[in-house]
Amino acid sequence: MSRTTDFESKITIAEVARAAGVSPMTVSRVLNGRGGASAETSERVLSAANQLNYRPNPFARGLRSDRSKTIGFLVPDITNPFFPEIIRGAEDAANAAGYNLLLSNVVESSKREAELIDAFLIHRVDGIIVCSPRLPDSALHKALAPHRAAVLINREAPKDVAGTIMTDYEYGASQAINHLVERGRRNIAIIAGPRNSYGGKCRLLGIGKTLAEHDMKAPEPVYCDPTVAGGRTAAERLLAAITGLDALVCYNDLNAVGAMQACRAAGIAVPHQMALIGFDDIPIAELMSPALTTLRVHKREMGEAAVRLLLSRMMTKNKQHGVVIEPELMVRETT
Amino acid sequence: MSRTTDFESKITIAEVARAAGVSPMTVSRVLNGRGGASAETSERVLSAANQLNYRPNPFARGLRSDRSKTIGFLVPDITNPFFPEIIRGAEDAANAAGYNLLLSNVVESSKREAELIDAFLIHRVDGIIVCSPRLPDSALHKALAPHRAAVLINREAPKDVAGTIMTDYEYGASQAINHLVERGRRNIAIIAGPRNSYGGKCRLLGIGKTLAEHDMKAPEPVYCDPTVAGGRTAAERLLAAITGLDALVCYNDLNAVGAMQACRAAGIAVPHQMALIGFDDIPIAELMSPALTTLRVHKREMGEAAVRLLLSRMMTKNKQHGVVIEPELMVRETT
């Protein structure tokens, strides 16, 4: 193995300078494209740097610039198939701009969410993106404040606290209801996901309004975890409590999968006796059978948009606020 | 908002020292628990640091220690549900040890894989974990060499190049075959996944041996992408080419889902006319219907083990090599 690829050989700018027969400053200038170096010198420097396999030390650079070229990315749970696509989009956009993603999962509690946002500070991330935060407003704003820049995905915030990438849940929910009513469903119940979800509240708002437009009203929403198990339990409860139900609007696709299991267990045919509609369009929605009708959220695009917005907020004083992305109704077999 | 939580107030060790009425050196000693400071002094320092909300600057620290407290984690594609669980396990173990994960997806080509391993160098990660690498041995070893420590998941490597966390694919494949034969399947075909997958070769080995033990032989394996679409195409080809097929062993669950789609489209009943067996036990395996028989890989544990092994290799000269984890046959409805 060649010496130059060995880890031990930590080449510094001084050694490149010596090899090229110039001062460290000249090397720095050439390598950073600052100009002000003769073509001939530049070439010597470049080839020396190349030969020695020089890599600028990010600590030294960071110490001067206080920039880590790193973005903190916080998701509730990467195991939920909704998030990987967002991360992929974010990563692509970040890499394209020379940034890397530092990833954390919240998992347990909203208290942990605050801790993790705080922990990013220690790593001196240049900015953070938080996906579907559960923290109450005041705590969230306080946690965000020390960061140089922040973007929230699927949660509103004042313009000076964070940029926002929003799915238009209210519109999506309204589409869902209209679709079900068109299909002749009259007795619609709501599996509402976590009680403290901002997106959940938006959905409920859209559902309420649209139902009212059709002179219908919904029974009390049933709250639950945004998981398969949560959806199953919620559906079981609804099935037991309400007779004549013919449609279930679910907080997300995972909940819808759970609801489907509950229907199957109860001998209720989908979509014949019960229509099911989800939210997100995670991969399983298309693969299950019957395939799930759902509101597709453009996850990849949201991740990309989040990074772009963050970078723009990092660079300039005058802060762009946000982007709203419309969900798209994917009619499949459960309705 | 209190001044001390403001980003602009970058508290340095010098300011803590001033507040506590001691020298910066004493602060450093106290904060790092190096001892050699009177209890009374320690207390003054601690409370000053606390009051000012002091955070050590990781760049300055890194510049001296050349440690970033960061682990590079490379996966082929986070969108593949096999990987998020591994990442979760790794993250838990890393956080517990005060490390964070820098995440990258390879996606395109194995050339890109080398680039990304290299890119981690720029961020001065303390070590890297690479999941299911596709690079050929020599290129992989060369890319790994400059790193201080490396662990491979599901790929062998010499002890001094990288630690390894292996799934015993050969054993798993052998279990799959035995299970199918027990169930009376005689005409078994193989959907083999990507041609250059190390784990794929192991599976083929186990399949070949076990089939031989039963005096059976398999038709040529069909290679394909490790995706739903890949599995569907491969299954279509097999269904068209071979008559009397009664079982399909798939490289992974995604392939098995594709195979299931192909069977359904061809009007072949699973498991009645065709048994299906997958590998990995991703969430959809249990949720689909009929639920997929598969070999569960203990993903969370693998992620944790990878980080622990990496940390141990970072700390000590004498390098631990690896861990082998047995897959577990989950018999469900497709066999």
Added chain:
DNA sequence: ATGAAAGCGCTAACAA
């Protein structure tokens, strides 16, 4: 038990 000096690698500011 505490402090002063030096230096990690890089670059902004100034000088030649």
Added chain:
DNA sequence: TTGTTAGCGCTTTCAT
């Protein structure tokens, strides 16, 4: 066009 100086925040080394 090129080089010199100084300093980012911290910790190691060597005093006191």
